[in-house]
Amino acid sequence: MTSSPPFVPQSDPPLPPWETLPTMYDLPSDNPEEPGLPDDFHFLQPLLLYLTFQPTIWNPELVYSAADLNLYYDLQHPLWYKRPDWFGVVGVSKLYKGEDLRLSYVTWQEPANPFVVVELLSPGTEAEDLGMKKNAAHKPPSKWEVYERILRIPYYIVFSRYTDELQAFQLAGGHYEPMNLTQGRLPMPELGLSLGLWQGSFQDIPKLWLRWFTLAGELIPLATEEAATAKQEAAQARQKAEQLTERLRQLGVNPDELD
Numbered sequence: 001m002t003s004s005p006p007f008v009p010q011s012d013p014p015l016p017p018w019e020t021l022p023t024m025y026d027l028p029s030d031n032p033e034e035p036g037l038p039d040d041f042h043f044l045q046p047l048l049l050y051l052t053f054q055p056t057i058w059n060p061e062l063v064y065s066a067a068d069l070n071l072y073y074d075l076q077h078p079l080w081y082k083r084p085d086w087f088g089v090v091g092v093s094k095l096y097k098g099e100d101l102r103l104s105y106v107t108w109q110e111p112a113n114p115f116v117v118v119e120l121l122s123p124g125t126e127a128e129d130l131g132m133k134k135n136a137a138h139k140p141p142s143k144w145e146v147y148e149r150i151l152r153i154p155y156y157i158v159f160s161r162y163t164d165e166l167q168a169f170q171l172a173g174g175h176y177e178p179m180n181l182t183q184g185r186l187p188m189p190e191l192g193l194s195l196g197l198w199q200g201s202f203q204d205i206p207k208l209w210l211r212w213f214t215l216a217g218e219l220i221p222l223a224t225e226e227a228a229t230a231k232q233e234a235a236q237a238r239q240k241a242e243q244l245t246e247r248l249r250q251l252g253v254n255p256d257e258l259d
Contacts (some may be wrong), residue, residue, distance in 0.1 A: 046086040056192030070104040121160035
């Protein structure tokens with residue numbers, strides 16, 4: 001004899017699913033086996049860094065950056081990798097050997113290691129990102145160990161969108177030392193850039209973003225911002241011309257008859 005299914009109490013009328021089923025916060029995109037997988041912020045924030053990473057003292061053809069790309073770092077364990085949320089390199093071409101888009105960044109086949117790495121803090125990755133977690137000897141080292149001890153990346157940045165906290169570390173004497181903000185930014189003179197927090201709208205989303213500036217503190221503009229500025233300047237120039245034309249007419253001068 002088969003048993004009847006358990007009775008599930010139900011309201012009348014039934015509640016809508018968005019009130020009874022798990023929410024976005026209950027069902028995050030993170031994979032328990034590999035925490036920190038991209039969500040909306042993990043897509044947009046690296047994109048903003050990618051679009052504004054324009055070192056002023058380097059040939060643009062020798063500047064490369066990537067987001068969520070496998071970074072292979074150990075000749076003795078060639079399958080071990082880390083996947084930074086974003087990293088930037090100078091002294092390498094945008095294409096692998098000048099020929100092809102990269103499938104990964106294999107440090108022993110590239111002329112330079114990353115110069116700066118940014119990790120976006122997630123609750124599941126905080127311990128590893130901030131060097132509080134040491135892996136067992138037979139396991140791959142933590143991100144902190146790889147960036148500091150193996151690849152010796154000069155600048156390591158950690159940003160939390162949950163607390164808007166920016167933490168930065170600079171390689172000094174073989175170890176990461178905390179960096180202090182200078183006028184609210186992290187200067188990197190070797191790039192001719194500084195990195196700081198910017199309250200603004202990117203992709204029509206207003207919030208606090210991590211963004212590249214010049215050393216003097218001017219924003220590295222996006223192409224859309226440059227176009228908007230040019231449009232605004234053209235409109236101002238037209239307005240001034242119209243004002244000048246009207247003033248000439250008031251003085252009895254016909255501007256159409258002027259050479």
